Amino acid sequence: MRPAPRLIAIAALFLASGVAHAAVVQRVDITGVDEAMAENVYRSLTLVQAIGRDVSERRMAYLVREAEDEARAALQPFGYYSPAITVTPDPVAGSVTLAIDPGLPVRVDGFSLAIEGEGSSDDELREQLDAFRPRRGEIFDSVLYDTSKAAITGRLAQRGYFDASLLAHRVEVTRADLAADIDLRWDSGARYAMGEVAFEQDPAIIRPQLLQKLVSWQPGEPFESLHIDRLRTSLASLDYFATIAIDATPVRGNGDKRVPVRVALTPAPRSIYTAGLSYGTESGAGVRLGLERRYLNSRGHKALAQVDWAEKRKTATLQYRIPAFAWLDGWYTASLQVADEQTDYMDSRRVELVFSRSGEINPHLTAIASVHVLRERWAYTGDLENPGYRYGSFSFPELSAEYADVDDRLYPRAGIAGSLRLRAAPGFGTDASFSQVYARAAWFRGLGPDDRLIVRGELGHTWTDVLTNLPPSLRFYAGGDRSIRGYDYREVGPRVGDFGIGARNLVTTSVEYEHYFNRSWGGAVFVDSGSAFNGRTPDMHTGVGVGVRWRSPVGPVRLDIARGLDDPRSSFTLGLSFGTEF
Numbered sequence: 372m373r374p375a376p377r378l379i380a381i382a383a384l385f386l387a388s389g390v391a392h393a394a395v396v397q398r399v400d401i402t403g404v405d406e407a408m409a410e411n412v413y414r415s416l417t418l419v420q421a422i423g424r425d426v427s428e429r430r431m432a433y434l435v436r437e438a439e440d441e442a443r444a445a446l447q448p449f450g451y452y453s454p455a456i457t458v459t460p461d462p463v464a465g466s467v468t469l470a471i472d473p474g475l476p477v478r479v480d481g482f483s484l485a486i487e488g489e490g491s492s493d494d495e496l497r498e499q500l501d502a503f504r505p506r507r508g509e510i511f512d513s514v515l516y517d518t519s520k521a522a523i524t525g526r527l528a529q530r531g532y533f534d535a536s537l538l539a540h541r542v543e544v545t546r547a548d549l550a551a552d553i554d555l556r557w558d559s560g561a562r563y564a565m566g567e568v569a570f571e572q573d574p575a576i577i578r579p580q581l582l583q584k585l586v587s588w589q590p591g592e593p594f595e596s597l598h599i600d601r602l603r604t605s606l607a608s609l610d611y612f613a614t615i616a617i618d619a620t621p622v623r624g625n626g627d628k629r630v631p632v633r634v635a636l637t638p639a640p641r642s643i644y645t646a647g648l649s650y651g652t653e654s655g656a657g658v659r660l661g662l663e664r665r666y667l668n669s670r671g672h673k674a675l676a677q678v679d680w681a682e683k684r685k686t687a688t689l690q691y692r693i694p695a696f697a698w699l700d701g702w703y704t705a706s707l708q709v710a711d712e713q714t715d716y717m718d719s720r721r722v723e724l725v726f727s728r729s730g731e732i733n734p735h736l737t738a739i740a741s742v743h744v745l746r747e748r749w750a751y752t753g754d755l756e757n758p759g760y761r762y763g764s765f766s767f768p769e770l771s772a773e774y775a776d777v778d779d780r781l782y783p784r785a786g787i788a789g790s791l792r793l794r795a796a797p798g799f800g801t802d803a804s805f806s807q808v809y810a811r812a813a814w815f816r817g818l819g820p821d822d823r824l825i826v827r828g829e830l831g832h833t834w835t836d837v838l839t840n841l842p843p844s845l846r847f848y849a850g851g852d853r854s855i856r857g858y859d860y861r862e863v864g865p866r867v868g869d870f871g872i873g874a875r876n877l878v879t880t881s882v883e884y885e886h887y888f889n890r891s892w893g894g895a896v897f898v899d900s901g902s903a904f905n906g907r908t909p910d911m912h913t914g915v916g917v918g919v920r921w922r923s924p925v926g927p928v929r930l931d932i933a934r935g936l937d938d939p940r941s942s943f944t945l946g947l948s949f950g951t952e953f
Contacts, residue, residue, distance in 0.1 A: 396422050396431075397465035401442075404471050408449050415445035418467060435460060435467065442469055450476040450510040452546045477544055481552030482507040486523075490532050490559025499526045511551035516542070520555065527559060531594025531630070533621045534560030563594045563621050566629035568602075572636045577611055578669045582634075584696035594630055604734070605700050606636070611666050613639040641665055649681065654714070657681025670694075686710040699730030701737075716870030718760075719749040719843055735776045741769045743794075747842035751867045763803065763842045767796035777815060780951060781926055784817035794845075803840035807833045809847075809877070821887045829901075831877035838875050838905065846873025849903040849912070852946035854879055856899050857914020857933035859944060864903030874903035885920055893920040897931070912937050914944075926950050 399419055401409040413419060418434040418441075426434070439456045446454050455472040484503055490496050503519040505511055520540070527535040538556040545551075565588045570579050585605040588598045599619050606615050614637040621630045645661035661677035675690040690706040704727045712719040727741035745765040770793045777786030789812035796805050809831040816824045831847045838846070848871055850858035861871035879901025887893030895918040902909035916933025929948045935941040 395425055395465060396467055398422065398467075400466060400468040402468065402470050404446070404473055408446060408451075408471075408473070411448065412442045412445040412469065412471070415441045416469075417441065438467070438469060442471065446471070446473060448513040449473075450478070450512050450551075452477050452544060453549075475549055476510040477546070477549050477551050479505050479507050479509055479511050479553060480548070480550035481543075481554070483539075483554045483556065485555075486527075486557045486559050487538065488557075488559040489561055490527065490530070490535070490557070493530060493559075493562075495530055496523075496526060496559070499523050511542075511544070511553075513542075516553070523557070527557065529596040531563040532559040532561075533563055533630075534623075536560070561628060563628045563630050564590070565592045565594050565598060566590055566631040568632045568634060570634045570636065572638065574638065576638045576641075576666055576669065577671050581669075581671055581694065582606075585700070590629065599632065602632075602634070606634070608700070608731075609671065609694065611639060611671065612636045639665055645677070649679075654684040655682025657684070683714045684710075684712050695728060695730070699732060699738075701729035701731060703728055714870075716752045716867060716872075717749070717843065718752065719747065721745065721747040721842070721844055723844075736772060736774050738770070738772045741771075743767055743769060745842070745844070747844060749843050751870070751872055761839075761842075763840065765796055765801045765803070765842075765845070767794055767801065767805075769794045782922060783815040784823050786815055788813050788815075803835060803837060805833055805835035805841060805845070807831070807845070821893075823885050825881070825883040825885070827879075827881040827883075829877060829879050833875045835875070841873075843873055847875070847877035847903045848873055849877060849879055849901050852931065852948045854899070855881075855901050855912055855914050855935075856897065856916050856931050856946055857935040857941070857944055858912060863901070863912045865905060871903065875905045876909070877901070877903050878909050887920070887922075891922050893922075894918065895920055895929075895931075897933075899933070916944075 396418065399413065399416060399422065401412050404412070416438055418438050421431070421434055435458055438458050442456050443454060446452075451473040453474045455474060457470045459468045459470065460466075461468065484500060485491075486493075486496050486500065499522060503523065504515050524535070536558050538558050539554045540556075541552075541554040543552045567590050568583065568586050570582045585602055587601050588595075596619075599617055603615055603617055606612060614635075616635040618633040618635075619630050621628075641664060643661075643663040643665065645659065645663075647659045649657040649659060657680055659677070659679050661675070663675045664673060666672070667674055671694045673690075673692040675688070675692075677688045679686045686708060687710075688706060688708045690704060693703040695701045695703050704725070706725045706727075708721075708723050708725075710719070710721045710723075722745075724744040725741055727739055729737060729739045731737050743766065745767075746763070747765075748760050748762050750760045771791065773790045775786070775788040777783035777788055789810065792807075792809045794805075794807040796803070809829070811829040812827070814826045818824055833841070833845075833847070835841060847864075848861040849855050849864055850862035850871065851860035855863055861873075862869075864871045864874045866872060879899065881897060881899045883895055883897035885893055885895040896916070897918065898913065898915050900911055900913040902911050904910055912935060914933045914935045916931050918929055918931035921928040921930075926949060929946075931946045931948075932943055933946070934943045
């Protein structure tokens with residue numbers, strides 16, 4: 372807009388406001404560019420600060436004049452240095468519109484990028500150089516340039532090149548040629564080495580020799596910050612300490628290129644007491660009480676005692692854990708559990724002793740090898756074909772693995788998670804030989820900032836000659852809050868009367884869509900389907916429903932209302948569940 376017409380429009384804006392020499396701008400509109408550029412332009416305008424305020428005629432004229440230059444500068448980080456911008460005040464709507472034609476972008480022409488010195492032969496640094504953007508022929512995005520530059524600087528520090536310095540960092544933009552020349556070079560200097568580790572506890576609760584087993588490097592190895600990250604993760608997983616502070620600062624000027632590592636540890640409270648109330652349609656009202664000792668002695672042993680006491684289901688658990696660092700970080704665990712279930716269809720008592728060794732294979736995968744000794748007595752109320760109690764004694768090994776590669780453990784929006792369990796009892800020390808496999812997986816996908824899609828599934832199969840010889844704890848079930856919603860707990864599958872008795876096979880699947888209305892509350896719709904079955908073909912049952920979601924301070928809470936579709940007389944089920952979703 373030419374200066375004279377623009378001033379006329381500004382004057383009209385003031386007259387329309389009805390206040391002599393004052394105007395109020397209600398909004399500022401930006402057109403012609405994508406969302407990211409429009410947002411940056413909007414944030415850069417001084418005019419935006421005047422929205423809703425009485426502004427003098429002179430001040431308004433100044434803001435409108437400045438808007439063009441401010442918008443032009445805000446487009447340069449995206450590589451657009453020669454835009455055409457028209458600023459139009461609208462006195463009727465009380466608005467100002469910036470119509471922008473960004474024009475042709477500036478592209479990278481000259482390109483020089485290198486690391487000199489000892490780091491020039493470092494493969495990790497070469498990969499970081501290869502990832503640098505923008506490169507020759509690409510739009511010169513200065514934000515992307517700064518991000519890539521910072522990534523290389525950070526990687527140099529992570530790899531121990533603490534004396535690295537920039538030899539050249541020049542960007543020259545020629546607007547007439549729509550070209551940018553990049554000259555960016557580092558001198559890496561010498562690479563530092565990992566040093567000795569000193570653990571400081573106040574007060575001391577764990578033997579330093581035990582903590583030294585967590586150190587994954589030998590002094591003198593090339594420095595790598597991943598060693599420090601792994602040490603911090605290993606210390607945190609022990610759950611002995613309330614605070615963990617690691618200082619790995621290089622000491623310069625003494626000729627020693629080793630980085631000493633100082634670890635300051637503050638012990639966590641020794642005892643954890645838990646208490647809670649529960650209610651289930653099958654188990655009735657109940658209470659949970661627990662006591663865990665984070666550390667029993669200086670060797671880092673742990674102990675747990677927990678009782679779940681409900682009207683119809685009762686369990687008591689004792690557990691003892693010893694830290695294990697050979698080969699893989701993990702635990703040696705011995706646990707004893709006694710369970711009693713007296714429901715409308717089940718009369719069961721079980722004693723199980725488990726010895727296990729867990730190990731963290733990588734940050735995403737944990738494996739557990741265990742041996743189980745099980746003694747169980749059970750009877751199904753109303754089972755006329757098999758009246759009376761049945762007894763079984765079983766000894767079998769089990770191998771299980773848990774995998775999680777997600778962006779957020781409490782509320783994942785991207786990634787997959789799952790578990791796999793293998794059991795086998797060949798007959799020695801067992802009343803019935805069997806082998807069993809069970810797998811469960813979940814896939815998460817964010818759809819915009821407030822929505823996500825969750826797809827779940829599980830499969831299970833048991834190889835055995837006589838299924839009736841297997842106790843309830845070794846069978847598969849379907850139905851309930853974490854299975855097929857719309858059906859009661861263990862409702863789907865072979866039954867005695869109205870109650871499920873477990874099956875040889877299992878298959879379930881679920882698709883769920885969630886939308887959050889704010890940071891804490893949301894809703895969901897879902898479809899679940901599956902079956903527990905003995906033959907080759909599953910009798911699939913499908914349930915649909917809606918739910919409420921709450922991101923509580925201690926983890927996700929889900930309240931679901933669902934209904935099964937296989938029987939028109941089916942009633943609605945109400946389910947409440949807590950905790951992570953895999």
